Amino acid sequence: MFILALLAVLPVWGEDVDSLQVLLQMGDSCMQQYNTFEALKYYRQAWEMKDTIDVRTKLADCYYKRGNYRQTADLLKLVPEDSLSHDAFRQLAQSYQKQGDTDSYIYWAGQLLGHFPMDGEIVAGLTLAYAKTNQPQRGIICGMKYSQRDSANILVNRALADAWFMNRDFTAASKLYGRLLEQGDSTFNTLYSAGMCYSQLEDLERAYHYLQLAFLISGMQHYGCAYRLGVVCIDTKRYPEGLGYLDLAKQLMQPDTTVMKAITLSQGEGYYLTQHYEEAVAAWKEHLAYNPSSIATYYNIGNVYAYILRDQEQARNYYQQFLDKARQEENPTPQLTEMMGKAREMLK
16 A cells, blocks of 8 residues: 555656656565565666666665566676675676676676676686686686685685686696595596596595496486596596496487487478588488488489589488388378389489
8 A cells, every 4th residue: 555655746756856766765674575576666667757876776686686688787897896886896897697698797807806806706606717718727816816815715616626627737737636636526527527636636546436427317318427537437447337437428419309200301301492502412311310211312312413513412311211211101192102213214
């Protein structure tokens, strides 16, 4: 009832300070109830009435919690840095991260740490961002600067270990992975990376131990881990076990046949319709590897070879395969019967 009463008087007050505060209070009330849908309406009205830093950050917070990261960043990047709260600064940096704009994330995360240097989560994010953009040395500097004051932050230690790994300093990386394991960090990434590190250092027994643990944690579904474990097993003369892991890795790497059937068929059609005929033939041949019973595909390939690529030997080959498949159909459709007649003519 209170909100309805306020709504009734808002038009009378107009654009004065009282009505602005009422809109913000109503938006805040909705946010306390996690009702971002209604809160957005009030904050937008307040922003249209007067664009203050307080209004802008509240509206940005609402957008952020609704997953609208572009709007969040657009609002907050124009606020002076000294006026950004820690939460608003994080939302600005992480909005770019969530949009996949790594360069902007690196910039704003760096600016944030200039104001709040002990934000471990941002330190970890920035360290990894540097490493993933082929700047692992800068990531190491970022992580090490933080670690001089706090060496027990698991998020930072993970990121720093990965940065050392990407910088191919496997000794430094293995020490950090070891510290993480001592801290009780038994995630897949830590175990797998530790195993990979020890493999690079040719400490194969430790590599075997951690890769085996990582593979079990993955539910025996990570093909890369299975492959690496298989290689380590072979190198340590655990031949039957290694061959088993390698065979499992091969099975796990096989793509979804149903999906690949659809993709390769569509690729062939797309290439054909855009007159990329050699690419069309290649895509259709790949389709046959997943779907060898696709009778029409043999016919289509034969036609391209016969009429466009002028390769009569290949044309005859695929027409013959088409006929061999088509003759196995008990009740051929009129269209298939017509295609069979044309193929026979081409083989004469």
